[in-house]
Amino acid sequence: MSQTSQSNTDRVYIFDTTLRDGEQSPGATMTHEEKLQVAELLDNMGVDIIEAGFPIASNGDFEAVSEIARRSKNAVIAGLARAIPADIDRAGAAVKHARRGRIHTFVSTSPIHLAHQMRKTQEEVLEIVTQTVTQSRNLIDDVEWSGMDATRTPMDFLAKCVEAAINAGATTINIPDTVGYSVPEEYYEMIKTLIETVPNSDKAIFSTHCHNDLGMAVANSLAGVRAGARQVECTINGLGERAGNAALEEIVMALQTRGDALPYHTEIDATHLARASKIVAAACNFPVQYNKAIVGKNAFAHESGIHQDGMLKNAETYEIMTPASVGIKETSLVMGKHSGRAAFKDKLKDLGYELGDNAFQETFVRFKELADRKKNVYDEDLIALVDDEMGSIEDKIKLVAMSVSSSIGGDHVCQLTVSVEGDEKSVKVAGTGSVDAIFNAIKEAVGADPHLVHYGVDAVTGGTDAQANAHVRLEMNGRIASGRTAEPDTLVASARAYLNAYNRLLVERGAAAQGAMAG
Numbered sequence: 001m002s003q004t005s006q007s008n009t010d011r012v013y014i015f016d017t018t019l020r021d022g023e024q025s026p027g028a029t030m031t032h033e034e035k036l037q038v039a040e041l042l043d044n045m046g047v048d049i050i051e052a053g054f055p056i057a058s059n060g061d062f063e064a065v066s067e068i069a070r071r072s073k074n075a076v077i078a079g080l081a082r083a084i085p086a087d088i089d090r091a092g093a094a095v096k097h098a099r100r101g102r103i104h105t106f107v108s109t110s111p112i113h114l115a116h117q118m119r120k121t122q123e124e125v126l127e128i129v130t131q132t133v134t135q136s137r138n139l140i141d142d143v144e145w146s147g148m149d150a151t152r153t154p155m156d157f158l159a160k161c162v163e164a165a166i167n168a169g170a171t172t173i174n175i176p177d178t179v180g181y182s183v184p185e186e187y188y189e190m191i192k193t194l195i196e197t198v199p200n201s202d203k204a205i206f207s208t209h210c211h212n213d214l215g216m217a218v219a220n221s222l223a224g225v226r227a228g229a230r231q232v233e234c235t236i237n238g239l240g241e242r243a244g245n246a247a248l249e250e251i252v253m254a255l256q257t258r259g260d261a262l263p264y265h266t267e268i269d270a271t272h273l274a275r276a277s278k279i280v281a282a283a284c285n286f287p288v289q290y291n292k293a294i295v296g297k298n299a300f301a302h303e304s305g306i307h308q309d310g311m312l313k314n315a316e317t318y319e320i321m322t323p324a325s326v327g328i329k330e331t332s333l334v335m336g337k338h339s340g341r342a343a344f345k346d347k348l349k350d351l352g353y354e355l356g357d358n359a360f361q362e363t364f365v366r367f368k369e370l371a372d373r374k375k376n377v378y379d380e381d382l383i384a385l386v387d388d389e390m391g392s393i394e395d396k397i398k399l400v401a402m403s404v405s406s407s408i409g410g411d412h413v414c415q416l417t418v419s420v421e422g423d424e425k426s427v428k429v430a431g432t433g434s435v436d437a438i439f440n441a442i443k444e445a446v447g448a449d450p451h452l453v454h455y456g457v458d459a460v461t462g463g464t465d466a467q468a469n470a471h472v473r474l475e476m477n478g479r480i481a482s483g484r485t486a487e488p489d490t491l492v493a494s495a496r497a498y499l500n501a502y503n504r505l506l507v508e509r510g511a512a513a514q515g516a517m518a519g
């Protein structure tokens with residue numbers, strides 16, 4: 001990376017601080033192995049600078065930064081250091097293993113921080129800036145300086161600090177909105193004024209580091225880029241102190257999608273974004289909100305009928321990016337109470353059904369009724385709905401007789417007779433429990449081994465004489481069918497539900513559809 005001003009180029013460097021600022025989120029601590037995995041992922045996806053940790057914070061952090069530095073391929077590996085000689089030495093010792101290492105040193109600049117956190121005067125801080133950047137440059141060529149709480153710092157003092165840092169050899173100047181206080185216009189002005197008025201500003205790359213306390217981290221970062229900053233500090237999933245940092249995936253996709261309004265580019269391979277989000281969420285045990293931009297579960301999902309209709313006609317009606325561009329397999333059209341006929345018809349087609357007009361209209365009405373009652377309408381619900389609409393099927397295989405013997409610590413055996421289109425067949429089969437023995441016996445009797453997707457029993461009412469409502473879902477050759485039976489006896493209900501599902505599997509959908517159309 002060149003150490004001269006980059007503000008005239010359109011290349012934006014991505015500095016990921018998931019492993020440092022991100023890990024500062026309460027509860028987001030990652031293990032050594034998880035940090036290595038995240039760093040490898042960031043390096044592979046094209047992150048320019050990985051801030052791997054704060055080496056003075058603990059031996060674990062030092063070891064993690066050192067190991068990430070050793071394993072780094074393309075990315076610059078940065079270690080954070082306060083404006084304290086021991087911190088800088090420790091950061092230098094950790095990042096020296098990298099092909100390209102960076103010391104990132106910071107000191108507070110705002111009046112409130114100077115008075116209460118640092119208990120130093122502006123003159124003392126200015127002196128500290130020169131000393132600490134000089135010390136860092138004596139250890140390594142790539143030095144970043146940050147003014148903590150820069151956005152609440154008077155411009156004249158901030159400009160003096162920036163000038164002193166560059167004079168002492170800082171190659172990157174970071175202007176953090178540490179407490180997420182800024183608004184885009186203000187942040188734009190701040191970066192622009194610094195670049196235009198600090199005499200040696202062309203010798204460094206300016207950087208944004210925006211927190212999300214008012215939900216403006218990404219907007220502020222992009223305003224900084226428009227003003228001439230060419231490094232953006234961000235984190236996967238927007239992880240970070242309090243409300244987090246600017247989200248890397250949002251920055252990258254905003255630049256990629258809105259090149260007309262934001263004519264800048266990064267070298268990030270955006271198809272890694274969804275995976276990165278999942279890996280970081282799992283490592284930190286931090287769930288991603290469903291409606292999170294770019295990587296949330298709903299970012300490429302549509303439930304409402306008007307949107308689904310538009311999506312089926314042309315995906316650009318309601319999507320400004322393709323799911324594939326961020327590494328998500330496909331858009332999902334979720335069936336629910338807001339869905340309309342277009343999506344319902346498409347879904348049925350996917351499931352292998354093509355209904356005639358009357359059957360379709362009736363099934364749609366029943367689907368809406370179901371969706372009003374049920375939060376999630378699954379494919380299996382739709383299958384059951386359509387199978388029901390097509391009329392009860394004439395079972396090919398019927399249960400004729402069944403007895404089950406079971407003893408604690410002993411055998412569980414089912415003796416069962418079924419009739420297959422009039423021909424009776426009897427078997428006696430064991431299992432690990434009564435239900436297992438029954439299902440094994442049916443499989444042997446019918447000579448097939450469908451995959452049991454789901455088995456459940458619930459009581460229709462209370463009391464020991466309540467009916468047992470048994471549900472079985474089977475899958476065979478890519479087809480799924482559900483069966484359900486209510487019987488006073490749980491074991492008989494289970495057997496009948498299994499046979500019911502199996503009989504449905506045997507029904508040719510095309511033929512059944514014809515039947516439904518005729519009806």
Ligand SMILES: CC(=O)SCCNC(=O)CCNC(=O)[C@H](O)C(C)(C)COP(=O)(O)OP(=O)(O)OC[C@H]1O[C@@H](n2cnc3c(N)ncnc32)[C@H](O)[C@@H]1OP(=O)(O)O
Nearest residue numbers: 021024054056057058082083084106107108117118148178
């Ligand atoms: C905006 C940010 O994200 S800043 C980074 C925040 N991240 C972290 O703090 C995580 C890692 N931190 C730690 O492990 C510990 O806080 C340590 C090891 C750094 C320091 O631990 P301790 O020595 O016990 O100090 P403690 O955390 O209680 O207080 C921080 C001290 O650092 C000082 N300090 C804070 N920032 C700076 C700075 N940029 N330069 C110099 N000193 C600083 C504070 O004034 C305070 O000093 P004091 O004890 O003389 O009053």
Ligand SMILES: CC(C)C(=O)C(=O)O
Nearest residue numbers: 106146148149176178
């Ligand atoms: C250490 C600095 C860059 C920081 O995280 C902040 O100011 O938010």
Ligand SMILES: [Mg+2]
Nearest residue numbers: 021178209241
């Ligand atoms: Mg921060």
